Amino acid sequence: MAGMNAKADKISDLTINRLSVYLRCLHELWAEGARTISSQGLADRFNLNSAQIRKDLAYFGEFGVRGLGYNIEELRNHLIKILGLDRPHNVGVLGAGNLGNALANYDGFSPGKFSVVALFDTDPGKIGRRLPSGVEVHNMDEFASIASELAIDIVAIAVPARVAEAALDAVVDAGIKAVLNFAPIRLQGRPGVKINHVDLLVSLEGLSHFLSIRPMLAHASAASDE
Amino acid sequence: MAGMNAKADKISDLTINRLSVYLRCLHELWAEGARTISSQGLADRFNLNSAQIRKDLAYFGEFGVRGLGYNIEELRNHLIKILGLDRPHNVGVLGAGNLGNALANYDGFSPGKFSVVALFDTDPGKIGRRLPSGVEVHNMDEFASIASELAIDIVAIAVPARVAEAALDAVVDAGIKAVLNFAPIRLQGRPGVKINHVDLLVSLEGLSHFLSIRPMLAHASAASDE
DNA sequence: AATTGTGAATTCCTTCACAGCC
DNA sequence: GGCTGTGAAGGAATTCACAATT
Numbered sequence: 001m002a003g004m005n006a007k008a009d010k011i012s013d014l015t016i017n018r019l020s021v022y023l024r025c026l027h028e029l030w031a032e033g034a035r036t037i038s039s040q041g042l043a044d045r046f047n048l049n050s051a052q053i054r055k056d057l058a059y060f061g062e063f064g065v066r067g068l069g070y071n072i073e074e075l076r077n078h079l080i081k082i083l084g085l086d087r088p089h090n091v092g093v094l095g096a097g098n099l100g101n102a103l104a105n106y107d108g109f110s111p112g113k114f115s116v117v118a119l120f121d122t123d124p125g126k127i128g129r130r131l132p133s134g135v136e137v138h139n140m141d142e143f144a145s146i147a148s149e150l151a152i153d154i155v156a157i158a159v160p161a162r163v164a165e166a167a168l169d170a171v172v173d174a175g176i177k178a179v180l181n182f183a184p185i186r187l188q189g190r191p192g193v194k195i196n197h198v199d200l201l202v203s204l205e206g207l208s209h210f211l212s213i214r215p216m217l218a219h220a221s222a223a224s225d226e
Numbered sequence: 227m228a229g230m231n232a233k234a235d236k237i238s239d240l241t242i243n244r245l246s247v248y249l250r251c252l253h254e255l256w257a258e259g260a261r262t263i264s265s266q267g268l269a270d271r272f273n274l275n276s277a278q279i280r281k282d283l284a285y286f287g288e289f290g291v292r293g294l295g296y297n298i299e300e301l302r303n304h305l306i307k308i309l310g311l312d313r314p315h316n317v318g319v320l321g322a323g324n325l326g327n328a329l330a331n332y333d334g335f336s337p338g339k340f341s342v343v344a345l346f347d348t349d350p351g352k353i354g355r356r357l358p359s360g361v362e363v364h365n366m367d368e369f370a371s372i373a374s375e376l377a378i379d380i381v382a383i384a385v386p387a388r389v390a391e392a393a394l395d396a397v398v399d400a401g402i403k404a405v406l407n408f409a410p411i412r413l414q415g416r417p418g419v420k421i422n423h424v425d426l427l428v429s430l431e432g433l434s435h436f437l438s439i440r441p442m443l444a445h446a447s448a449a450s451d452e
Numbered sequence: 453a454a455t456t457g458t459g460a461a462t463t464c465c466t467t468c469a470c471a472g473c474c
Numbered sequence: 475g476g477c478t479g480t481g482a483a484g485g486a487a488t489t490c491a492c493a494a495t496t
Contacts, residue, residue, distance in 0.1 A: 012464080012465075013432060014464095014465075015465095016431075016432050016435050017428050017432060019431075019435075020425075020427065020428040020431040020432065021412060021428065023431075024410065024411075024427070038476085038477060038478090039477075039478075040477080045412070046412045047415065049466065049467055049468090050467095050477095050478095051466075051467055051468070051469090051479095051480090052465090052466060052467075054477095054478060054479060054480085055465095055466085055467095055479085055480080057478095057479095058478090058479055058480075062478080062479070063478095064477075064478050064479080065473090065474065065477080065478075066472070066473040066474050066476080066477055066478045066479080067473065067474040067475075067476050067477050067478080068474070068476080068477070068478090069476090069477065069478080070478090082435065082438075083431045083434055083435045083438070084431075084434035084435050084436075084437055084438030084439075085431065085434055089430070089433075089434055089437070091430075098327070098328040098331040098332050099328050099332060099334075101324070101328065102324040102325050102327065102328030105324040106324050106325060106426075108325075108386075108387075108410055108426070108427070109426070109427060109430065110427060113434075114430050114434075153437060154430065154433050154434075154437075160334075161334075177436070177437060177440060178433035178434075178436055178437050179433075180426075180429055180430065180433060184250065184334055185250075186247060186271070186272045189273060192440075194432075194433055194436040194437075196429045196432055196433055198424060198426065198429060199246075200332075200334070200335070200406075200424065201246065201250070201334070201335060201336060201340075202243050202246040202247065203406055203422045203424060204315070204317075204335065204340050204380065204406065205242075205245075205246040205249075205309045205310075205311065206239060206242050206243055206246065206420075206422055207315075207380050207404035207405075207406060207420055207422055208309055208310035208311055208315055208339075208340075208380075208404075209242050209245075209308065209309045209310050210310075210403070210404055210420040211310055211315070211379060211380075211403060211404050211420075212308075212309070212310030213310075214403060214418075217418075238486080238487075240486095240487075241487095264454085264455060264456085265455075265456075266455080275488065275489055275490090276455095276456095276489095277457090277458090277488080277489055277490070277491090278487090278488060278489075280455090280456065280457060280458085281457085281458080281487095281488085281489095283456095283457095284456090284457060284458075288456085288457075289456095290455075290456050290457080291455080291456075291495085291496065292454080292455055292456040292457080292494070292495040292496050293453075293454050293455050293456075293495065293496040294454080294455070294456085294496070295454085295455065295456080296456090
C-alpha cells in the first residue's frame with residue numbers, strides 16, 4: 001500500500017476542471033497528428049499560464065520530459081485515469097421535460113464514456129414512454145431498484161426547483177454519490193455526495209449584468225472570457 | 227454625473243454570480259412572507275459566510291440597516307438593477323438540435339426576463355420550422371438582420387464544437403456582446419465580448435473524478451458541493 | 453442588543469523565476 | 475537549448491473580528 005501516485009489529497013475543483021479541458025485538447029492535438037506538446041504549447045490554446053498547467057499535472061505525477069515536453073498519448077492516458085474515464089458511467093436523468101429529454105438525446109458526451117440509460121418522472125402521462133434512443137421513462141418511485149439494475153452512478157436533476165430537494169433525497173437514499181443539478185436552486189450538500197451545479201439563470205444574469213455595465217466601460221478597455 | 231453608486235469597477239464574476247443567487251433567495255423569502263433578512267439569515271440558506279454576503283453587497287452601496295438587516299423588497303430592487311434585469315433580454319439560439327430546442331422551450335428562465343426569440347441553423351431541413359412556442363428556425367446566414375430586427379442581445383451557442391468558433395465570429399460581427407456557450411470547446415475571447423461557458427462534459431468529468439477517488443477517501447470525511 | 457460595513461488576517465490560487473534534467 | 479517541476483512571491487478571494495450605527 002505504498003502510495004505510488006499521490007491522489008485525492010486536497011486538489012481543487014478548479015484544477016480538476018482544467019484537467020478536463022487539457023484532455024479535450026490532447027484529443028484534438030492527437031487528431032491533428034501531434035505526438036508531443038509542451039506546457040507552453042498547451043497554454044497557448046486557452047488563455048492560461050504554462051506554469052499553471054505544469055502545477056496542475058504535477059499534483060498527480062511527473063508526466064513530462066525535461067527539454068521535450070509531454071508525450072500526448074501517455075499524458076492522455078494519465079488524464080483519463082485521473083478523471084475516472086477508464087470505465088463507463090451510467091447516467092440517470094430525473095425529469096422528462098425539455099431539458100431531460102435533450103440530455104437523454106444529447107450525443108455530445110465523449111464517445112461512450114457517459115451514457116444516459118434512464119429517465120425518471122412522476123407524471124403518469126410520461127412514464128413508459130421510450131425515446132428514439134431507446135431510453136425509457138420510468139416511475140420515479142422505482143428509482144432505487146432501476147438505478148441498481150442499470151448500474152447508474154451519476155444522476156442529473158432536471159426537475160422543477162420546488163421538487164429538486166426531494167428528488168435529491170431520493171437519489172442520495174439510493175446510494176448515488178454524484179449529482180449534476182440543473183434545477184435553479186442551491187441544493188443543500190449531503191456528506192459524501194458531490195453536487196455540481198449547472199445554473200443557466202446565473203449564467204444569463206451574469207451576461208445581463210455585463211450588458212448593463214458595458215455602456216459605462218465606454219472607451220475603457222472591455223474584458224472577456226470566463 | 228457625480229457617481230452616486232460605484233459600479234462596474236473590478237467586480238469579480240464570483241461576486242456577480244452570487245448576487246444572482248441572493249436575488250433568487252430574496253424572491254423565495256418574499257413569497258414566504260418575510261420582509262426583512264439579515265446577512266446571517268441569507269448565509270444560512272446556502273453554505274456561505276455572512277461577511278461574504280455583506281462584502282458582495284457593499285461593492286454597490288449601503289443597502290442594509292445596522293441592527294436590523296436588509297429590507298427584502300428594497301434589496302431585491304437593487305439587485306435587479308445591478309444585474310440588468312430591469313429590462314427584458316432577447317436571446318437567440320444558434321443550433322436547432324436537441325439542446326437548442328430544449329433551450330427554446332425551456333420555461334425555467336425567470337418570468338419574462340429572458341425570452342428565446344429565435345433559433346438559427348444551417349440545415350435546410352430545419353430552417354423554417356416553428357416550435358410549439360412559436361419560435362421559428364432561421365437561416366444562420368440571416369443572423370445579422372434578424373438579430374437586429376428582433377433586438378437580440380444575448381446569444382446561446384448550441385452548435386457542434388467544430389463550427390462553434392465560426393458561429394461566434396458571425397454573432398460578434400453582428401454586434402452581439404454577450405454569449406452563452408454550450409459547445410464543448412474553449413472559445414477564444416473577443417475584446418468587449420463576454421462569454422460564459424456551460425460545459426457539461428467538464429462537469430460530468432468532475433463527477434467522474436470524484437467517484438474514482440471516493441473509495442480512497444474511505445473512512446475519511448468526504449466533501450460535497452460546488 | 454442586533455447587525456451592518458470594513459480593515460486586518462488568513463487561506464487559496466496563480467504566476468514568476470530558476471535549478472535540474474534531457 | 476529547451477522544457478519540466480517547484481519553491482518563493484504575488485495576487486485574489488474569503489473569513490475574522492470589531493468599531494460604528496440603529
